[in-house]
Amino acid sequence: xxxxxxxxxxxxxxxxxxxxxxxxxxxxxxxxxxxxxxxxxxxxxxxxxxxxxxxxxxxxxxxxxxxxxxxxxxxxxxxxxxxxxxxxxxxxxxxxxxxxxxxxxxxxxxxxxxxxxxxxxxxxxxxxxxxxxxxxxxxxxxxxxxxxxxxxxxxxxxxxxxxxxxxxxxxxxxxxxxxxxxxxxxxxxxxxxxxxxxxxxxxxxxxxxxxxxxxxxxxxxxxxxxxxxxxxxxxxxxxxxxxxxxxxxxxxxxxxxxxxxxxxxxxxxx
Numbered sequence: 077x078x079x080x081x082x083x084x085x086x087x088x089x090x091x092x093x094x095x096x097x098x099x100x101x102x103x104x105x106x107x108x109x110x111x112x113x114x115x116x117x118x119x120x121x122x123x124x125x126x127x128x129x130x131x132x133x134x135x136x137x138x139x140x141x142x143x144x145x146x147x148x149x150x151x152x153x154x155x156x157x158x159x160x161x162x163x164x165x166x167x168x169x170x171x172x173x174x175x176x177x178x179x180x181x182x183x184x185x186x187x188x189x190x191x192x193x194x195x196x197x198x199x200x201x202x203x204x205x206x207x208x209x210x211x212x213x214x215x216x217x218x219x220x221x222x223x224x225x226x227x228x229x230x231x232x233x234x235x236x237x238x239x240x241x242x243x244x245x246x247x248x249x250x251x252x253x254x255x256x257x258x259x260x261x262x263x264x265x266x267x268x269x270x271x272x273x274x275x276x277x278x279x280x281x282x283x284x285x286x287x288x289x290x291x292x293x294x295x296x297x298x299x300x301x302x303x304x305x306x307x308x309x310x311x312x313x314x315x316x317x318x319x320x321x322x323x324x325x326x327x328x329x330x331x332x333x334x335x336x337x338x339x340x341x342x343x344x345x346x
Contacts, residue, residue: 077329078256080190087185093326095161095247095258096266097173102162105173114166114319116141126164127320151243159246161264161324167289170267170325182328184268184308187292191260192305194253199304201253201261206300207237213262214245216297224297231297243296243321261303264324265291268308295322 077091105111118125126144128137139147144164148157165173167181174180182190195203202208208215216233223242224231241249248258260266270288290308301307 089331091329096324096326097162099160100158113169115164166319167267174327179327179329187268214296215262265295266293267325268292
């Protein structure tokens, strides 16, 4: 995590994950706790339901766990899937993981402070231009458009931008911002809390999570508007299910939630 000290007049110092939580870390959490994620519990007869995204004006495309495994092999090929960001996670799943590591989901205010730290006063994390500079991040680029020609137009950034990935990229594939944080713009949209109130987890696994949440940061698909510094979306408004191949997360911790022995340590990735 990195320490963010001067995030704004009403934002206390906080620690923020340098990368999105990886698939390897999320899988380790599930193995250690026996946790069943939203995708695993959905669907009929224990087959699960894994959601992609809305390819056209119809419903979000879904598939069983067995079909999803085959699709993953075909879609990601030789990509190191353990280094991909955890996907197919709902805000419930993200909150359970965060509690397991002694952290919490960032607030929208915390996330947006990190998102636009290098472009204060500009509409986008890279500045004022209508397209990010080459190599800035993983967005709805030419690779995505070529791979999903039937995708709804509101999931396309521009064929004039090309980042080399049709879908999610391994975390840290693009340069970090000045805080040392990777992929805060693009790759996967990330679950955040709307306010400072802590998440309430009722039973540690299958119980409900009471949280006012939003998706921030844009993802490997989406319009220019989705990448605006102030943009937030709920999952339905973004054209996703409440979990999909485009939803991920990272963790944060306020300085007051750390022990005195931890304060002042050099920032480090988890």
